[in-house]
Amino acid sequence: MEKIYVKIKRRNNPNADSYWEDFQVPKKPGMNVVSALMEIRKNPVNARGIATTPVVWEAACLEEVCGSCTMVINGKVGQACSALIDRLDQPITLEPMKKFPVVRDLVVDRSKIFDALKRVKAWIPIDGAHGMGGTHSVGGPNNPVPGPRVTETERIISHDLACCIACGACLEACPQVNDKSPFIGAAAINQVRLFNRHPIGRLHRDSRLEALMGEGGIDDCGNAQNCVRACPKEIPLTESIAEVGREVTKYAVGKLLGR
Amino acid sequence: MKKPKIIVVGGGLAGLMAVIKVAEAGWPVQLFSVVPVRRSGSVLAQGGINAALDAKREGDSPEVHFQETITAGDFLANQELPRQMCFKAPEIISLFDRMGVMFNRTPEGWINFRRVGGTHSMGGAKYCRTAYAGHTTGQQLLYALDEQVRRFEAEGLVEKFEGWEFLSIIKDDRMAGRDVCRGIVAMHLATQEVKAFPASAVIVSTGGLGLVFGRSTNSVLSNGSAASAVYQQGAWYANGEFIQVHPTTIPGEDKYRMISEAARDEGGRLWVYRDGKPWYFLEEWHQGNQVPGNLVCRSIHKVIHELGLGIDGGSMVYLDISHLPEEILQRRLKGVVETCEKFTAENPRKVPIKVAPAAHYSMGGLWVDDDHMTSIPGVLAAGECDYQYHGADRLGGNALLSCVYGGMKAGITAVHHAAGLEKGEADPAIFSEGVKRQWGINQEIIDRSGNENPHKLHQELGEWMTEHATVVRYNDKLKKTDEKIQELKLKMKKISLTDRGNWANRELVFARQLHNMLELTRVIVLGALLRDESRGAHYKPEFPERDDRNFLKTTKASWTPNGPKIEYEDVNLKYIKPEWKKSTSK
Ligand SMILES: Cc1cc2nc3c(=O)[nH]c(=O)nc-3n(C[C@H](O)[C@H](O)[C@H](O)COP(=O)(O)OP(=O)(O)OC[C@H]3O[C@@H](n4cnc5c(N)ncnc54)[C@H](O)[C@@H]3O)c2cc1C
Ligand code: SF4
Ligand code: FES
Numbered sequence: 001m002e003k004i005y006v007k008i009k010r011r012n013n014p015n016a017d018s019y020w021e022d023f024q025v026p027k028k029p030g031m032n033v034v035s036a037l038m039e040i041r042k043n044p045v046n047a048r049g050i051a052t053t054p055v056v057w058e059a060a061c062l063e064e065v066c067g068s069c070t071m072v073i074n075g076k077v078g079q080a081c082s083a084l085i086d087r088l089d090q091p092i093t094l095e096p097m098k099k100f101p102v103v104r105d106l107v108v109d110r111s112k113i114f115d116a117l118k119r120v121k122a123w124i125p126i127d128g129a130h131g132m133g134g135t136h137s138v139g140g141p142n143n144p145v146p147g148p149r150v151t152e153t154e155r156i157i158s159h160d161l162a163c164c165i166a167c168g169a170c171l172e173a174c175p176q177v178n179d180k181s182p183f184i185g186a187a188a189i190n191q192v193r194l195f196n197r198h199p200i201g202r203l204h205r206d207s208r209l210e211a212l213m214g215e216g217g218i219d220d221c222g223n224a225q226n227c228v229r230a231c232p233k234e235i236p237l238t239e240s241i242a243e244v245g246r247e248v249t250k251y252a253v254g255k256l257l258g259r
Numbered sequence: 260m261k262k263p264k265i266i267v268v269g270g271g272l273a274g275l276m277a278v279i280k281v282a283e284a285g286w287p288v289q290l291f292s293v294v295p296v297r298r299s300g301s302v303l304a305q306g307g308i309n310a311a312l313d314a315k316r317e318g319d320s321p322e323v324h325f326q327e328t329i330t331a332g333d334f335l336a337n338q339e340l341p342r343q344m345c346f347k348a349p350e351i352i353s354l355f356d357r358m359g360v361m362f363n364r365t366p367e368g369w370i371n372f373r374r375v376g377g378t379h380s381m382g383g384a385k386y387c388r389t390a391y392a393g394h395t396t397g398q399q400l401l402y403a404l405d406e407q408v409r410r411f412e413a414e415g416l417v418e419k420f421e422g423w424e425f426l427s428i429i430k431d432d433r434m435a436g437r438d439v440c441r442g443i444v445a446m447h448l449a450t451q452e453v454k455a456f457p458a459s460a461v462i463v464s465t466g467g468l469g470l471v472f473g474r475s476t477n478s479v480l481s482n483g484s485a486a487s488a489v490y491q492q493g494a495w496y497a498n499g500e501f502i503q504v505h506p507t508t509i510p511g512e513d514k515y516r517m518i519s520e521a522a523r524d525e526g527g528r529l530w531v532y533r534d535g536k537p538w539y540f541l542e543e544w545h546q547g548n549q550v551p552g553n554l555v556c557r558s559i560h561k562v563i564h565e566l567g568l569g570i571d572g573g574s575m576v577y578l579d580i581s582h583l584p585e586e587i588l589q590r591r592l593k594g595v596v597e598t599c600e601k602f603t604a605e606n607p608r609k610v611p612i613k614v615a616p617a618a619h620y621s622m623g624g625l626w627v628d629d630d631h632m633t634s635i636p637g638v639l640a641a642g643e644c645d646y647q648y649h650g651a652d653r654l655g656g657n658a659l660l661s662c663v664y665g666g667m668k669a670g671i672t673a674v675h676h677a678a679g680l681e682k683g684e685a686d687p688a689i690f691s692e693g694v695k696r697q698w699g700i701n702q703e704i705i706d707r708s709g710n711e712n713p714h715k716l717h718q719e720l721g722e723w724m725t726e727h728a729t730v731v732r733y734n735d736k737l738k739k740t741d742e743k744i745q746e747l748k749l750k751m752k753k754i755s756l757t758d759r760g761n762w763a764n765r766e767l768v769f770a771r772q773l774h775n776m777l778e779l780t781r782v783i784v785l786g787a788l789l790r791d792e793s794r795g796a797h798y799k800p801e802f803p804e805r806d807d808r809n810f811l812k813t814t815k816a817s818w819t820p821n822g823p824k825i826e827y828e829d830v831n832l833k834y835i836k837p838e839w840k841k842s843t844s845k
Contacts, residue, residue, distance in 0.1 A: 030512065053757055067298060111295075126358055129276070129667070200357070
């Protein structure tokens with residue numbers, strides 16, 4: 001039976017050293033990296049025939065919409081669920097992302113992605129999750145107050161920005177994101193663009209722009225443009241950074257002039 | 260005075276909506292999830308969410324939506340909650356609109372609604388009732404709620420415990436002979452710390468159970484483990500045998516990827532080779548491809564298993580969209596084309612898609628009353644893990660809606676329950692005992708020695724469940740499946756973990772989940788075995804008709820050491836009396 005050769009960079013816990021372990025996995029048609037990892041879990045024996053612990057990794061949706069399975073595959077960051085074996089050179093190397101603390105093997109702690117969303121207030125502040133306009137009662141009229149009107153053109157732009165799966169690939173690929181720099185990264189800046197375009201979100205634009213000023217803010221972007229190439233959802237991240245950058249500059253100048 | 264906490268387990272659409280309702284009432288919430296909630300299973304939904312706003316003046320109304328929900332469920336759904344849900348739906352859509360969800364728009368800039376055929380038991384949908392955001396509706400709805408919850412988190416009302424696995428509830432039976440829930444025990448997935456969290460109400464919203472079928476269209480987190488744990492602690496589990504199967508999915512080694520029924524709605528055709536020539540079996544048997552999902556499943560099953568005409572003698576058939584104009588593929592079937600290109604490396608414009616039916620949605624779940632309380636006071640359930648809204652089958656676009664509505668309702672009830680609970684009664688010992696018990700289970704599993712691997716056992720379970728407990732069910736096969744499950748339970752005692760460590764040991768967690776899955780599959784299989792009729796998604800060729808006299812009843816399972824005890828309960832038929840219709844078998 002044809003075999004797949006996989007080399008995995010492992011680490012037992014955050015304090016342990018990392019090491020490489022090689023595996024050979026029976027190949028089946030249409031396989032992706034996740035199914036190779038599933039095979040290893042069923043039979044945790046390395047390429048030298050020695051029993052080992054199952055490799056630890058994360059996955060959930062398996063359709064590239066949850067971001068869980070992001071790792072570095074053959075040197076490039078991507079999703080293990082959409083990485084087809086036939087499209088990869090062997091031996092296939094799998095490594096955890098480097099810009100996030102390793103938990104174990106291929107699992108990393110990505111809480112900073114979600115902290116950034118908090119920092120930039122990536123939400124529409126609504127009055128409450130109650131209905132407005134119509135009535136709550138069974139059998140009553142049926143005319144709740146809708147949200148703002150949006151053109152299809154605008155909707156398409158915003159929808160595409162809203163498809164970010166918080167995978168962290170853009171941070172992994174960015175030279176400005178590293179141990180020494182607190183740069184917030186493209187994903188959060190893109191969220192600012194999304195919410196600042198929204199007719200209601202726009203009313204709270206300033207607080208989001210404020211959050212992108214100063215340390216780790218948008219000024220730290222070095223314009224390497226790696227983010228946009230790494231993004232699995234093809235989000236126009238460099239456009240987002242440019243648009244938000246202009247807004248921040250305008251806001252900062254306005255603030256300076258006391259406007 | 261500090262208000263006691265309310266715990267929500269699971270942060271999909273249902274859990275997040277519950278969190279919002281509790282936080283808005285001013286109560287502190289702790290939200291538990293195995294993954295950051297933004298990665299929950301709800302992201303997978305593509306099709307859309309229903310609401311009878313009658314935006315195109317076709318004569319639709321919440322009343323009609325309600326009637327179709329009940330008929331689609333073959334009259335098995337209790338009628339109170341589905342009715343409330345359908346009437347609340349328009350408001351729910353505008354709520355998401357206010358939260359910023361980018362629904363598709365009409366040329367005038369209002370939300371657009373489309374017709375979704377899907378599982379409609381009466382054939383093609385009559386009304387434009389489904390709101391959608393490109394092909395990422397579930398993702399967009401989930402994000403909207405995730406963002407609102409993050410706002411409460413920033414305000415300090417919500418505390419998240421992401422990366423924690425729920426293990427059990429903590430029951431207090433020292434009060435007047437009546438159980439009441441006092442909190443949960445959970446385990447951290449990295450440190451493996453097992454800890455008790457006191458609460459005055461617990462909402463379980465842990466999603467579906469696709470993983471018990473080995474592979475399904477669901478997220479791999481949808482394993483039913485949490486619901487099963489609560490069932491084993493005494494909560495009733497209802498209508499477990501009702502599993503919706505999606506007719507057209509791409510079988511992968513890791514999962515079955517759904518190909519939306521829109522593919523058939525837009526003109527996709529199913530075929531296999533017969534005598535060397537393409538044979539469009541749905542067109543011959545049912546005059547077309549736009550027929551209800553169940554019928555498609557049964558027809559495919561017949562082609563494959565009775566006629567042996569699956570592709571290369573295997574268990575797939577062709578779904579062909581290669582003849583459709585590029586404009587339709589780009590505008591209406593973008594998600595389908597993307598799924599094929601990304602996950603099969605084949606171009607559906609050129610070659611037909613190879614598909615097979617796969618487990619998709621569980622209509623059954625934890626039994627809850629009309630306020631979403633389970634049979635254990637203080638434990639609530641909402642979302643795919645409750646059983647209330649669909650009956651024997653589900654209308655496409657109603658699941659997301661039921662999760663959101665159920666979450667609202669459960670949040671409100673949890674607050675009422677917590678407010679009414681006498682305080683200061685819980686004996687601290689119940690918390691330490693709860694932790695000790697769960698910790699003991701971990702140790703016991705690590706100490707097992709034998710030569711079974713839990714992942715291999717799971718694969719075997721999945722193969723049996725998929726073959727005998729999905730599209731077509733026979734009593735002898737169901738009996739054998741139940742015996743198999745019991746055999747697997749015995750083999751579980753002989754597993755030997757290849758990882759015995761105490762840091763991020765996923766094998767240990769999986770062994771625990773598999774134990775719970777095995778308990779739950781018995782509920783599904785025995786429920787199906789005892790229900791000698793065909794209704795909705797449950798189809799027995801030996802009993803092809805619906806039998807209202809004997810089975811217009813909710814199945815209620817309670818856990819016993821000797822297996823599930825099954826009872827029946829009358830269905831609430833307050834608004835619509837069942838009409839008899841010729842069953843749709845083939
Ligand atoms: C491919 C696909 C397409 C679909 N399309 C549609 C559609 O178009 N329209 C529609 O109406 N419905 C659709 N559905 C159904 C719908 O998406 C689901 O029923 C719904 O999203 C379930 O939401 P939920 O909140 O119940 O659970 P989920 O979103 O699955 O969330 C479950 C949560 O529970 C947590 N959890 C689970 N176990 C534990 C544990 N032990 N401890 C701690 N946390 C735990 C998870 O981390 C997660 O946060 C589709 C489903 C699939 C699979
Ligand atoms: S912007 Fe793209 S690369 Fe960055 S986190 Fe979002 S989906 Fe991933
Ligand atoms: S598992 Fe969700 S993106 Fe890969």
